[in-house]
Amino acid sequence: MSDDRPRPESPPQSKAEQKAEVRAEEAAAIRRRWITLGEVLAVIAVVISGLTLWNSWSQRSDSDAVKQADAQRASTRAATLVxxxxxxxxxxxxxxxxxxxxxxxxxxxxxxxxxxxxxxxxxxxxxxxxxxxxxxxxxxxxxxxxxxxxxxxxxxxxxxxxxxxxxxxxxxxxxxxxxxxxxxxxxxxxxxxxxxxxxxxxxxxxxxxxxxxxxxxxxxxxxxx
Known part of the structure; x- marks a missing residue:
């Protein structure tokens, strides 16, 4: 059989309890924001690292290309008789x-x-x-x-x-x-x-x-x- 008897209502929260609950929610929100910010910073760090590596590779590639072009010009000049x-x-x-x-x-x-x-x-x-x-x-x-x-x-x-x-x-x-x-x-x-x-x-x-x-x-x- 179901119990149809009325259940006692929860006592109302005191102001101190309400403030404590608000502070807990704010603290949880702050922690969530820090987690999100940390993820963003991690992504930024990965992007910066990738750009640094690409820039370093690009500079080496450009330097190698310049050296090859200089060597080619030098070889051409050496083979050109005047x-x-x-x-x-x-x-x-x-x-x-x-x-x-x-x-x-x-x-x-x-x-x-x-x-x-x-x-x-x-x-x-x-x-x-x-x-x-x-x-x-x-x-x-x-x-x-x-x-x-x-x-x-x-x-x-x-x-x-x-x-x-x-x-x-x-x-x-x-x-x-x-x-x-x-x-x-x-x-x-x-x-x-x-x-x-x-x-x-x-x-x-x-x-x-x-x-x-x-x-x-x-x-x-x-x-x-």
């Missing part, structure tokens, strides 16, 4: 690479077809000698009715094929150069040619080297009209 010339008397030029990392092994110097001069070969001593082409150059100038004396530095185009080493690795360079020279006539006849230096014009493909050389020669020394 010849400089110093006078070795009036009738010869000594050639040497502008970069000390390069060592010339041999060279072939091509002359304009109009001069009728065979290519010159050098080994271990890169140079240009005036006797290779002076007489033929004077004949062509006479035929073209050019002045006996230079008004400045004249230019004779040549192609220089150079075999050289960089760190023991062989390379080849084919380039069009201008030889700077001056010419002077003599009272009793004849001319003398003085070599001044060389100037890089452009790099050329080996198969087209002679054709480009002849085209430049025609431009610098047009045929007599």
């Amino acid at each position: 010849l400089a010339a110093t006078g070795s008397g009036d009738h010869a030029l000594t050639l040497k690479p502008a970069s000390p990392e390069q060592s010339v092994q041999s060279q072939t110097i091509l002359f304009p077809t109009a001069l009728g001069v065979a290519p010159a070969e050098t080994t271990g001593e890169p140079r240009i000698e005036g006797k290779w082409f002076e007489r033929e150059l004077q004949k062509v100038r006479n035929t073209a009715k050019l002045p006996d004396d230079s008004r400045g530095d004249e230019r004779l185009p040549v192609v220089i094929k150079t075999r050289f080493l960089v760190d023991g690795e062989p390379h080849e360079d084919v380039a069009l150069y201008d030889i700077g020279y001056s010419i002077s006539g003599h009272w009793l006849g004849g001319h003398s040619v003085t070599l001044r230096g060389v100037s890089l014009v452009s790099r050329v493909a080996s198969a087209k080297a002679q054709a480009q050389l002849d085209a430049r020669w025609s431009k610098l020394l047009p045929k007599a009209k």
